[in-house]
Amino acid sequence: MAELPENNEENEKKLIELIASGEAILFVGAGISKIIGYPIWNELIEILERNAQEKIRFSSEPFDFRKDKLAEDNLNYASRLKKFLGKERYSSLIHQTFDDKECDEAHIRLLELPFKAILTTNYDQTLEIALSKIFKSHDNSLIIDDSFSNREILKFFQSLNYGSDGIKKIVHLHGIFKQIDTIVLCQEDYIKKYSSDDPNSDSWTLHKRIIWALMATRRLVYIGFSLNDPFFEMMHSIVSKEIGSFNTETHYMISRFSVDDPELEQTPNQKSFADRIKYNYGIQTVFFEDDQGYQGIKKYILELGKMLEKDSDTEPSPEKTKNGSDSPDQGNRRNNEILKIKAIKKIGELKGR
Secondary structure, X not given: XXXXXXXXXXXXXXXXXXXXXXXXXXXXXHHHHHHHXXXXXXXXXXXXXXXXXXXXXXXXXXXXXXXXXXXXXXXXXXXXXXXXXXXXXXXXXXXXXXXXXXXXXXXXXXXXXXXXXXXXXXXXOHHHHHHHHHHOOOOOEEEOOOOOOHHHHHHHHHHOOOOOOOOOOXXXXXXXXXXXXXXXXXXXXXXXXXXXXXXXXXXXXXXXXXHHHHHHHOEEEEEOOOOOOHXXXXXHHHHXXXXXXXXXXXXXXXXXXXXXXXXXXXXXXXXXXHHHHHHHHOEEEEEEEEOOOOOHHHHHHHHHHHHHHHHHOOOOOOOOOOOOOOOHHHHHHHHHHHHHHHHHHHHHHHHOO
């Protein structure tokens, strides 16, 4: 059985401190939606493939399926599948695949944590459903797209200065299934939003500017996100080179760790990937134990909430100077700790309304 890295517990404590501070931004990937049956990236490609096979069966139109994943990347392959299926069939398929489902307790618990904002690349609206159960509000989406008002984006950035205990919106960077033209799935979709996968490109779209601003000035916590997205790696690469965040603990990645890997085939790759993204992008990884059933992420979210509640039960004792008073730095730290506790308790109060 594979064992978690030795420093995982220490990294987890730092992650808890960051979340409790109310300063972190939550970044949600497809692994969170998989809890209730939505597909992750590779599974979505397989769904597109199966529908292409059905179309061939009934129409006899030819299509060149890729024989090896290494021969063609997912983005270009998805582009060819989308084109073959046609806009109407593709649109219907996306809608059927990501139609609304009831959220899980884990989604609610995740959004109750004192994050300053919530971003996602997911197409479903499970997080909106969970958020509506916490705050009893239903206008919970903000889609980053050229067709939407930039004033809403301004309001989002302004809200980052208000603290972590207010009513939030789910910020969709890659669209939602109900508005097919906002979906970012294929190569051409990414090029439209990010202009290029070349980090040296001089073209800066709205998406690139927004993501740069968040990566450079805020601290992100990724969950259910693999960071295999080449455009997100590109953005982290750009930010690291421009502000020097190499080998720091600026951001955090909460990642599954296969404990039932009998041949220990995945373990070296997982640890190596974690080392690489910290060295190159300043992203520290915190692993949680999981099995092939992918239920570990749900369990970890529930445990994360309990750890934060435990962390907020005791107010920190002030350190004193020689004359018995708080030093300026100690006083500031104490005030910050109290604000953290109040933010977490405020979430509990909002839940009870």
